[in-house]
Amino acid sequence: MSKLHAPLAFALCAALLAAPASAQQAPKKKLYCWNEGGRKVCGDALPASATDAARTEFSTKSGLATRQVGRALTEEERAAAAAQAELAGQAQFEEAARRMRERAMAESYATEADLRRAFNERIALLDDTIKAAQLSIGGLRQSLISLLRQAGEAELAGKPVPANLTGTIRTQHSELMRQQAMLVSHHKDRSEIDTELAHALQTYRELKAPKAPAVTPVEGGGT
Structure with missing residues (x-):
């Protein structure tokens, strides 16, 4: 029995010894450099105090830089980055929605003249x-100028400006600012509607x- 199993044991030992070198090699070491x-400061191990710092990683074999790692963001920076990403996403969403509206609008009209007519109505x-x-x-x-003239004449005459006139002037001024x-x-x-029309026409066209038409290749054709 021992003679039958000896070759098998020898083969198993040989297979184990011949295992891939990659499975037996230790992880490649790195060299880290950071500011402290x-x-x-450089070292072959990164201390806990430097995990959030910007650093450069080097290969100990070649001495060449293999990776640049930026510093960890602060809470304020992360919040600002998240807000900026949200704004960018919202802008992309609005742009996509506008394109969809233009496409739907372009598909709703039989001719370019119909599309222009619809925009011309909005423009008018x-x-x-x-x-x-x-x-x-x-x-x-003009009304405000007249009211101010009345108030000025009262002051020039040495009379107090009536309270109702002062109130009317304030109301008229606020309404003027609102309408402006x-x-x-x-x-x-x-x-903006001119730009919208240009985009809609481009999409429509x-x-x-x-x-x-798809080109079908001609088979054969020998001379």
Whole structure:
């Protein structure tokens, strides 16, 4: 029996001795360099006090830098980075939503003229709104000038400015500021609609452009 099992035991020992070198090799060592108290410190082990510090890792075999690790962010920096990422994500979402609206709009019209007509209606409505706001602001300004003149005449005459006149002046001034801010917003909407129309037309033309026919390769064709 021992003669039958000896070759098998010998083979098992040989297989174990011939195991892949990668399984038996120790992990590759690294050299770390970091700043500590204003001076550069290097070592083959990273102390706990330096785990959050910026550092450079070197290969002990080649001496070349293999990795750059930035310092750990503070709580404030992490919060700022998270807020910035959220804003970027929101901007991407809004841009994607705008593109989807433009695509849906472009697909809703049979011709480019229909698309332009729909935008022209919106443009005309905005133009009318701007004109009405300008007229209202002009009327408010004239009324306020008249009220201020009355208050000035009373002061020049050595009389107190009536309380109701002072209140009306304040109310008129607040309303003038409000309508002027609205007019700025209307002008902004008016300028943006031109850009929106340009994007919608571009999307419409891309969707309606004829597709190039697929080319079928011709087999054979020997001379």
